[in-house]
Amino acid sequence: MKRSAVGWWFAGVLAGFTGLAVNYALTEWFNQPGAVIAVADFVRDHSPAGIVNWARENSGKKITVPAILLILVLVFALIGRLARDRWWVAVAGYGAVGVLGGAAVLTTNGATVARLVPVAVGYVAMVGALSLLGERLGRLQALDDQQVFGELWRGRRRDFLVVVGAVFGVAGISGIAGRVLGGDVRKQKEEQKSLRLPVTAPVVPSGVRVDVDGVQPWMTPADEFYLIDTAFSRPVVLAEDWSLRIHGMVDREIVIDYNDLIARDGVEAWITLNCVSNEVGGDLIGNAWWSGTLLAPLLREAGIQDGADAVLQTSDDGWTCGTPLTEIMDGRQAMLAVAMNGEPLPRDHGYPVRTIIPGLYGYVSGTKWVVDMEVTTFDQIDAYWTQRGWGELGPVKIASKVEVPSSGDEVSAGEVVVAGTAWIQHTGISAVDIQVDGGPWTSTDLGRAASTDTWVQWKATVELEAGDHTVTVRATDAQGNVQTSVRADVLPDGATGWHSVDFTAT
Numbered sequence: 001m002k003r004s005a006v007g008w009w010f011a012g013v014l015a016g017f018t019g020l021a022v023n024y025a026l027t028e029w030f031n032q033p034g035a036v037i038a039v040a041d042f043v044r045d046h047s048p049a050g051i052v053n054w055a056r057e058n059s060g061k062k063i064t065v066p067a068i069l070l071i072l073v074l075v076f077a078l079i080g081r082l083a084r085d086r087w088w089v090a091v092a093g094y095g096a097v098g099v100l101g102g103a104a105v106l107t108t109n110g111a112t113v114a115r116l117v118p119v120a121v122g123y124v125a126m127v128g129a130l131s132l133l134g135e136r137l138g139r140l141q142a143l144d145d146q147q148v149f150g151e152l153w154r155g156r157r158r159d160f161l162v163v164v165g166a167v168f169g170v171a172g173i174s175g176i177a178g179r180v181l182g183g184d185v186r187k188q189k190e191e192q193k194s195l196r197l198p199v200t201a202p203v204v205p206s207g208v209r210v211d212v213d214g215v216q217p218w219m220t221p222a223d224e225f226y227l228i229d230t231a232f233s234r235p236v237v238l239a240e241d242w243s244l245r246i247h248g249m250v251d252r253e254i255v256i257d258y259n260d261l262i263a264r265d266g267v268e269a270w271i272t273l274n275c276v277s278n279e280v281g282g283d284l285i286g287n288a289w290w291s292g293t294l295l296a297p298l299l300r301e302a303g304i305q306d307g308a309d310a311v312l313q314t315s316d317d318g319w320t321c322g323t324p325l326t327e328i329m330d331g332r333q334a335m336l337a338v339a340m341n342g343e344p345l346p347r348d349h350g351y352p353v354r355t356i357i358p359g360l361y362g363y364v365s366g367t368k369w370v371v372d373m374e375v376t377t378f379d380q381i382d383a384y385w386t387q388r389g390w391g392e393l394g395p396v397k398i399a400s401k402v403e404v405p406s407s408g409d410e411v412s413a414g415e416v417v418v419a420g421t422a423w424i425q426h427t428g429i430s431a432v433d434i435q436v437d438g439g440p441w442t443s444t445d446l447g448r449a450a451s452t453d454t455w456v457q458w459k460a461t462v463e464l465e466a467g468d469h470t471v472t473v474r475a476t477d478a479q480g481n482v483q484t485s486v487r488a489d490v491l492p493d494g495a496t497g498w499h500s501v502d503f504t505a506t
């Protein structure tokens, strides 16, 4: 009869995940990047540009961590199996996993050797759990695979699972507890509640809305605002711990903390933010009332040296963004924002401080959890997305969208209301025209523009007979430039082309 190995496969996986759970618990308590997340970051940062660009939207983010865990299941199973006959394999195998995790943790932004402690403790937990299990497995040695399965199934060898289950469960629960109670997530919520920011509540200006059902709200609520970032686990940064360092080609380096920041002259503005990855007709765009302080005076205090043309911004999680200095300094409301729609920034949108610069796509301007700004030149830097083939400057392109009706809708024939939005931040929209079924272009009524930095809503009423119809929209900017019909992909510097919807009138 063949000695059973299944128990050892299992034990290898359980012990491995016990270690991961312990690592997770500790890193959550101490608000450090966990080893699995650190590995995911490392994989993302060292993957070919083509893969990262393909996976850049949030769906790509969702598969990385599960894929790493799946690989670990296989590796842990193998370690367990081999450890049955050669105990040193467990020590070395888990050790190798630990070394990889430790190396990844050391590449995280702001890493110190202290971040190795949770990795080391996780490793000890792996080896310890396997040795506990191994002792119990000794008693199963005489059985073959089928019998072992049977024993486990009937629960007769519950002690096999109970030990590791207990460690695993305790670690998992304390990880969650760490996050909710001990870690900074709860502190952050309390801090957000207790902040008394010198900001005003948003008041949607009169006349900006066309009041058509189905057109997205002119002010985007924070919880409906699109989310784009590379973080597998969004950083939890406390305002009390936050500071921003301004250095590089400056006369005087500046380090500013949160209280200094909110004590400065305030600025508040409606600004529409959009993503360079927004497809024609897409929804990676939102409009909010942002409050903060202007960036230009701060940089002027630091004293920008001749020849500088860029600011390399870095976030708490190590993401980088190269911003043209001209747009920061030219008088537009380029700000360090602390509030969105009158409330402290939500964590996911960059609490406690992010950058907002009207007229530039988010990837070259809107750094969330910003902690560092280096005044420099584009020659010397290679920011996160620029390294992966995206444009260096990232000015927003003119765009427009039909939101009502939606493609595939059925409407009643006769007078049909068509409406949507159009934008080119910091230039402004002067006209929006529509074309029905390839006919002549006709003008639409625009909502009032709150400023050139926001989107505008538009609407028109058209007479339609029963049947299938297509409506196409195009906008004209404040300088008279008409939106091009030429389709361009979002890569490298933003989509172009007209948006159309197909629907049926009955």
Ligand SMILES: Nc1nc2c(c(=O)[nH]1)N[C@H]1C(S)=C(S)[C@@H](COP(=O)(O)O)O[C@H]1N2
Pocket (backbone or CB within 6 Å): 225, 226, 227, 228, 229, 230, 231, 273, 274, 275, 276, 315, 316, 317, 319, 348, 349, 350, 361, 362, 363, 366, 367, 368, 369
């Ligand atoms: N730290 C950090 N900031 C970031 C990013 C990121 O990946 N990390 N992505 C940028 C991109 S591509 C966009 S479009 C905006 C989106 O901001 P939002 O998620 O608040 O809508 O954030 C920008 N700031």
Ligand SMILES: [Mo]
Pocket (backbone or CB within 6 Å): 228, 274, 275, 276, 277, 361, 362, 363
């Ligand atoms: Mo973006």
